[in-house]
Amino acid sequence: MVDGEPESSDSLRTFGAVVQGLREHAGLSREEFGELVRFSKHTVASVELGRRMPDPEFVTRAEEVFGKTGALRKAAGCLERQPGLAAWFRRWAQLEQVAITLYTYECRMIPGLLQTEAYARALFANQLPPLDDAQIDQRWAARAERQKLLGDRPNTAFNFILEEHVFLRRTGGVEVTRELIDHVLEIAELRNVEIQVMPMTQGAHAGLAGPMQLLETPENRWLAYNEGQRGGQFISDPKEISVLHRRYARMRSQALTLEDSVSLLQRMRGDL
Numbered sequence: 001m002v003d004g005e006p007e008s009s010d011s012l013r014t015f016g017a018v019v020q021g022l023r024e025h026a027g028l029s030r031e032e033f034g035e036l037v038r039f040s041k042h043t044v045a046s047v048e049l050g051r052r053m054p055d056p057e058f059v060t061r062a063e064e065v066f067g068k069t070g071a072l073r074k075a076a077g078c079l080e081r082q083p084g085l086a087a088w089f090r091r092w093a094q095l096e097q098v099a100i101t102l103y104t105y106e107c108r109m110i111p112g113l114l115q116t117e118a119y120a121r122a123l124f125a126n127q128l129p130p131l132d133d134a135q136i137d138q139r140w141a142a143r144a145e146r147q148k149l150l151g152d153r154p155n156t157a158f159n160f161i162l163e164e165h166v167f168l169r170r171t172g173g174v175e176v177t178r179e180l181i182d183h184v185l186e187i188a189e190l191r192n193v194e195i196q197v198m199p200m201t202q203g204a205h206a207g208l209a210g211p212m213q214l215l216e217t218p219e220n221r222w223l224a225y226n227e228g229q230r231g232g233q234f235i236s237d238p239k240e241i242s243v244l245h246r247r248y249a250r251m252r253s254q255a256l257t258l259e260d261s262v263s264l265l266q267r268m269r270g271d272l
Contacts, residue, residue, distance in 0.1 A: 013050030037061035101216035122172030196255040206250035
């Protein structure tokens with residue numbers, strides 16, 4: 001599947017309004033409802049306002065809270081699209097919202113969860129076919145919403161392995177790169193986030209076949225995702241995931257330590 005034209009968020013807003021109406025009819029605050037469905041009140045608010053695609057577990061648990069009428073499940077069946085995200089990425093984006101562990105290795109660009117607006121817009125401006133202003137705004141809005149995961153899910157463990165050269169490319173220019181490094185260094189201070197840099201002096205490593213993402217669900221099931229030029233591959237086969245796990249584990253030992261990664265980024269920032 002490939003990404004298409006800008007998508008309307010009417011269906012998300014409608015679904016959110018249904019959730020809000022049922023919640024208020026049940027006499028529950030967002031915080032109370034969030035405790036019952038085991039999602040934060042911020043996630044509940046994002047769903048109700050039509051800013052976030054509901055996870056399947058959200059729908060299932062909400063159905064139980066609202067008496068298993070089936071109304072919410074039918075409304076969720078109309079949600080086929082997620083504004084601002086590539087079609088092939090939407091399933092993974094939903095899983096990110098509930099993951100308890102998320103590993104990301106990237107060799108092409110800074111991952112979306114770590115990007116600044118200026119950096120992301122520089123990437124969008126170079127896409128082909130070209131995007132118009134509305135499409136770029138929509139894609140940044142979706143990316144910014146995803147980035148809230150880092151703060152909204154303090155019990156989720158995030159690890160990122162980033163190739164040194166993605167910073168050296170200076171996408172967007174020197175000022176954009178300065179801001180980007182400052183942003184990544186700030187995120188690296190979060191207790192639930194680990195950022196490691198794979199130095200260019202590491203001549204070979206276990207991830208040379210390309211970028212990868214791994215996540216652990218609340219049920220302790222591991223899934224993986226690989227992305228290419230015009231599509232993504234969702235992986236659930238335990239044997240394939242085992243291979244990717246071993247590669248990622250080796251890369252963590254081949255990349256710089258957390259402290260040395262921060263030191264390298266600080267030196268790179270000073271050289272700009």
